[in-house]
Each structure stands twice: as structure tokens, then as C-alpha cells.
Amino acid sequence: MKTIKPQAITEAVSDLIVQAALIMRPDVKRALEKALRTEKSRHGREVLSVILENGKKARKNRVPICQDTGMAVVYCEVGTKVRVQGGLEEAITKGVIAGTKKGCLRRSIVSDPFLRKNTGTNTPVVIHYGWRKDNKIKLSLLLKGFGCENKSAVVMLNPTAEYATIKDAVLNVIRMAGPNACPPFVIGVGIGGTLDKAASMAKEVLFEPLGKRHTVAWCSRLERDLIKEANTLQIGPLGLGGTSTVLDVKVKTFPTHIAGLPVAVNVSCHATRSAEVVL
Amino acid sequence: MRNNITTPLTSATITRLRAGEEYLLSGEIFTARDQAHKKLAELIQKKKKLPIDLATAIIYYCGPTPEKPSEIIGSCGPTTSSRMDLFTPLLMKHGLRMMIGKGKRSQDVIHAIKQCQGAYAITYGGCGAYLQEKVIAREVIAFPELGPEAIYKLTVRDFPLIIAVDSKGNSCINH
Numbered sequence: 001m002k003t004i005k006p007q008a009i010t011e012a013v014s015d016l017i018v019q020a021a022l023i024m025r026p027d028v029k030r031a032l033e034k035a036l037r038t039e040k041s042r043h044g045r046e047v048l049s050v051i052l053e054n055g056k057k058a059r060k061n062r063v064p065i066c067q068d069t070g071m072a073v074v075y076c077e078v079g080t081k082v083r084v085q086g087g088l089e090e091a092i093t094k095g096v097i098a099g100t101k102k103g104c105l106r107r108s109i110v111s112d113p114f115l116r117k118n119t120g121t122n123t124p125v126v127i128h129y130g131w132r133k134d135n136k137i138k139l140s141l142l143l144k145g146f147g148c149e150n151k152s153a154v155v156m157l158n159p160t161a162e163y164a165t166i167k168d169a170v171l172n173v174i175r176m177a178g179p180n181a182c183p184p185f186v187i188g189v190g191i192g193g194t195l196d197k198a199a200s201m202a203k204e205v206l207f208e209p210l211g212k213r214h215t216v217a218w219c220s221r222l223e224r225d226l227i228k229e230a231n232t233l234q235i236g237p238l239g240l241g242g243t244s245t246v247l248d249v250k251v252k253t254f255p256t257h258i259a260g261l262p263v264a265v266n267v268s269c270h271a272t273r274s275a276e277v278v279l
Numbered sequence: 280m281r282n283n284i285t286t287p288l289t290s291a292t293i294t295r296l297r298a299g300e301e302y303l304l305s306g307e308i309f310t311a312r313d314q315a316h317k318k319l320a321e322l323i324q325k326k327k328k329l330p331i332d333l334a335t336a337i338i339y340y341c342g343p344t345p346e347k348p349s350e351i352i353g354s355c356g357p358t359t360s361s362r363m364d365l366f367t368p369l370l371m372k373h374g375l376r377m378m379i380g381k382g383k384r385s386q387d388v389i390h391a392i393k394q395c396q397g398a399y400a401i402t403y404g405g406c407g408a409y410l411q412e413k414v415i416a417r418e419v420i421a422f423p424e425l426g427p428e429a430i431y432k433l434t435v436r437d438f439p440l441i442i443a444v445d446s447k448g449n450s451c452i453n454h
Contacts, residue, residue, distance in 0.1 A: 055408075063354050182381070182405045
């Protein structure tokens with residue numbers, strides 16, 4: 001049985017916060033560079049160049065990539081052979097508070113969705129817990145900006161829905177996101193489970209490396225078809241038109257009820273920011 | 280190809296801006312986003328004095344990150360303009376003519392822009408580090424209790440703009 005001190009978790013989460021907010025993910029950078037090479041519109045190429053230059057400046061000047069440093073979402077996988085010496089939620093929360101100060105993130109959280117008083121600490125954190133069969137803890141942090149979160153959606157399709165209906169449901173969300181969610185997007189799609197399970201999967205899948213296709217044939221086909229068709233919508237970088245509306249589309253599925261077919265679409269912007277560590 | 284423009288922008292200059300044109304703006308702009316807009320609308324409705332002169336101010340929809348001690352401002356890219364659509368026609372009725380943000384605007388806002396011969400420009404969304412370097416001074420003007428949502432006066436140099444909606448109601452952004 002391994003013992004992990006809460007201080008170790010706090011320090012790890014603090015480092016993840018700074019990493020995610022300031023350093024562009026390498027696979028996102030590669031996808032943006034590829035988009036720049038293939039983008040057909042002049043405006044589009046110019047925007048993509050500035051996005052890449054922004055990534056360089058953020059890293060060099062130690063400043064957040066985007067001023068919307070997002071809401072912290074943590075997926076915490078706890079090994080069955082690990083003991084945390086103290087409160088896990090408290091340790092993670094302290095880590096976000098510390099990382100927010102260290103990286104100069106924006107305090108973007110209000111304590112009540114209607115009363116809207118800023119908590120001043122950039123917390124609380126949305127935490128999802130899971131288990132793993134070893135003596136480690138995996139911490140996966142996503143900083144989710146709300147320009148794109150606001151354009152995400154869940155659609156409850158009929159269980160008899162055809163492939164085209166599923167595809168069109170996702171395309172419609174991308175179309176409605178349009179220029180407002182900072183294209184080019186990374187699109188997470190969760191299909192199956194319950195409404196909330198589908199939504200959780202659509203966000204979880206944003207951690208996975210861009211450019212890798214699903215292993216199940218119909219899902220891989222869906223990813224490729226969505227990428228192709230989304231890039232004909234003429235939304236383009238910043239919504240000025242162009243062929244780079246999405247950098248990637250990633251699908252995750254789960255068994256579901258005989259009467260349902262939940263389809264969740266989590267729109268993520270070109271500043272898709274995450275970092276992970278295993279303790 | 281970018282032309283330089285400097286504040287205060289004359290009415291004639293704003294009216295002549297055309298959708299799709301690119302500019303480098305120097306001078307003063309005022310940040311204001313959701314909560315500041317709500318407060319400004321309340322002040323207008325109560326017929327109280329506003330903390331900024333709408334007739335000459337260019338509003339920039341932005342809530343920056345906190346700055347390091349050595350910095351003038353933190354990361355400061357644009358926030359989504361459409362959330363301010365609800366308040367914009369009222370502000371334009373009381374003098375506002377130009378705004379900078381990202382994303383599309385409602386038909387009501389486009390109509391208001393045409394009516395007052397104004398303009399709406401976009402700048403690089405998600406590029407807060409890039410835009411940080413264009414800000415050479417910052418001053419709190421109103422609502423400091425709102426933190427990042429306060430009204431700040433920013434002095435900018437070569438701040439990149441793309442005109443998205445012009446005084447004729449033309450748009451180059453996917454509306």
C-alpha cells in the first residue's frame with residue numbers, strides 16, 4: 001500500500017495548472033501547423049499564424065495563452081493500492097488555488113450561478129473520480145474556456161437513428177458554434193450511456209492525442225466524415241471563412257438503453273488546454 | 280495590408296471603415312464586458328452620469344488575467360461579443376459607435392450599427408499573449424470591484440483589427 005501525502009497532490013495539480021494555461025499542447029501545435037499548411041484562405045492562414053505565434057509568446061513570456069483561463073476540470077484516477085493521507089478534494093482544490101496564483105490565471109468562478117459573486121480563488125473545481133488497479137494516482141487537468149463550453153450540447157436521438165442522423169446532429173452543433181467559439185475547434189463526441197455519461201465522455205475524450213482515430217470501424221468513419229464535412233462549412237479560423245474549421249473530431253462510446261441514443265458534443269477551441277501526471 | 284488609425288476616430292473615419300479591411304489601431308480603448316455592460320445600462324436607465332464618454336469611446340470586450348509585477352496587463356484577448364448584444368443597441372443610442380470583440384453580432388446590433396454609422400471590429404480570439412504586447416498602459420476607470428470585468432482604459436499601439444461589420448451593414452464574418 002503506497003501512501004501519498006496531500007501536499008504532493010497539491011504541488012502536482014499546481015504544476016498542471018501552470019503547464020496547461022501557458023504551454024500549448026504539442027499535438028495541438030502540430031495540428032495547427034498542419035492546418036496552416038493546408039488552409040486555402042489568406043485570412044485563415046494569417047489567423048493560424050497568429051495563433052501559433054501566440055503560443056510561442058505565451059511560453060516565452062510566461063503568460064496565459066488565452067485570458068479565459070477556464071474552469072478547472074480534474075479527472076482523478078485513484079489506484080486501489082494507494083492511500084491518500086488526508087482529503088483528496090481539498091488537496092486538488094489547494095493545487096488549483098496555488099497554480100492560479102503562480103501562473104496568474106484569471107479568477108473566473110462565481111459561487112452561485114444566479115447571484116454571481118466571484119469566489120476570488122478560481123475554485124471550486126469540477127472533479128471526476130475513478131479507480132485504477134495499481135498503486136498510483138493519475139491526475140488529468142483540463143482548463144475549459146467558456147466561449148466554447150457555451151456552444152456545447154447534448155441531443156437525445158431515437159434509438160433507430162441512422163448513421164447520417166448521428167453525423168448531422170454533431171455537424172449541427174459545430175455549425176451553431178460558428179465564429180463565437182474560436183475555431184478551429186477540437187470536437188469531443190460522446191455517444192451512448194445516459195445524458196450525463198455522454199456529456200462526460202465528450203469532455204474526457206479531449207485529453208486524447210489529436211490525429212489518432214477510434215479503433216471501432218463506424219466510430220473511425222464518423223470521425224473522418226465529420227472532420228471532412230465540418231471543414232466544408234466555411235466557418236474557418238476566427239469565422240472569417242476557410243477550410244480549417246476543425247482540427248480534429250474524437251468519438252467515445254458507451255453501452256446505452258434500448259430506448260435511447262444520447263449524443264453529446266463538447267466544443268473545444270483552438271486553445272484546447274490540458275496536462276496530466278501520474279503519481 | 281494594414282493601415283494605421285489613431286484614436287480619437289472621427290465620425291467620418293468610422294463611417295468609411297469597410298468589412299474585411301485590416302487596421303492597426305493606436306490610442307485609447309475601454310474594456311467592458313458582461314457585468315460592466317449591465318451596470319452601464321442601469322446607469323442609463325436611471326439617467327445617471329456614465330464613467331466613460333460613449334460618444335468617443337471604443338469599447339473592447341475583454342476581461343484580462345492578472346498581470347505579473349513587471350507587466351502592464353496580463354493575457355488580454357477578446358471575449359465573445361454576442362453576449363453583449365442585449366445591451367449594445369441601447370449604448371449605441373446613447374453615443375457608442377465602435378466596438379472590438381470576437382464572433383458574430385445579432386441582427387438588432389447590425390441594424391444599430393447601420394443606424395448610427397458605426398463599426399464592429401474583431402481581433403484575434405484566444406491570442407491573449409500576442410495582444411498583451413500591444414498594450415502600453417492601463418488604468419482602472421470604473422467598477423474596480425468587478426476585478427477582470429472592470430472598465431479599464433488601455434493605451435494600445437498597433438492593435439490589430441479586422442472590420443467585421445461596417446456602417447452599411449456589410450459583414451465578413453459568418454453570420
